[in-house]
Amino acid sequence: MDSELINKVTWKIPNALTLVGSRSGDDWNAMTTSWVTQVAQEPVLIGIGVDKDAITHRLISEGRSFTVNLWDAENTRPFVKFSKPATKEGMALNGWSISEGITGAPIFDDSIAWMECTISQTVDCGSHTFFIGELVAANVNDDEATPASMSDTRMKYGGTRRGH
Numbered sequence: 001m002d003s004e005l006i007n008k009v010t011w012k013i014p015n016a017l018t019l020v021g022s023r024s025g026d027d028w029n030a031m032t033t034s035w036v037t038q039v040a041q042e043p044v045l046i047g048i049g050v051d052k053d054a055i056t057h058r059l060i061s062e063g064r065s066f067t068v069n070l071w072d073a074e075n076t077r078p079f080v081k082f083s084k085p086a087t088k089e090g091m092a093l094n095g096w097s098i099s100e101g102i103t104g105a106p107i108f109d110d111s112i113a114w115m116e117c118t119i120s121q122t123v124d125c126g127s128h129t130f131f132i133g134e135l136v137a138a139n140v141n142d143d144e145a146t147p148a149s150m151s152d153t154r155m156k157y158g159g160t161r162r163g164h
């Protein structure tokens with residue numbers, strides 16, 4: 001199939017835009033992630049698609065957990081910064097303050113809502129792994145705010161790999 005068409009079509013999927021937190025020992029990270037969805041109700045399972053080359057992939061594989069942080073659609077600036085490995089200073093990633101979840105993974109204090117999951121299944125999807133996590137903790141910090149979506153930005157993710 002024509003890769004331009006694949007891009008055009010898949011970029012139309014109206015994904016959320018989130019920050020996925022991960023941690024292994026002293027290594028903490030968060031990355032801009034759009035491939036996020038609930039996949040079951042009993043148990044409550046959340047799936048995320050993570051590039052095998054991402055630091056986040058290693059940290060989730062080792063730490064066996066992740067967080068999904070929903071962000072205010074009015075403030076999409078952090079997504080640019082978090083599309084590169086994050087810098088940790090004290091309890092902050094790229095200057096955004098974090099707390100340690102019950103699994104050890106980072107939770108953003110400024111998220112409008114967050115979910116914390118422990119890995120229940122790891123599905124090999126080629127370039128990416130679909131990590132399926134069971135929800136173990138969650139909170140809504142701001143019930144009024146609208147969660148950010150890809151369409152709130154000019155960013156794109158998905159389609160075919162460049163150079164592939």
Ligand SMILES: Cc1cc2nc3c(=O)[nH]c(=O)nc-3n(C[C@H](O)[C@H](O)[C@H](O)COP(=O)(O)O)c2cc1C
Nearest residue numbers: 031033034035050051054055056083084085155157
């Ligand atoms: C808008 C946007 C959405 C993204 N969505 C995903 C995603 O769902 N899964 C993924 O693996 N990488 C995604 N990325 C790419 C990662 O944010 C980027 O490769 C990051 O550097 C990898 O994270 P790392 O810090 O763990 O290496 C996205 C990037 C952008 C700009």
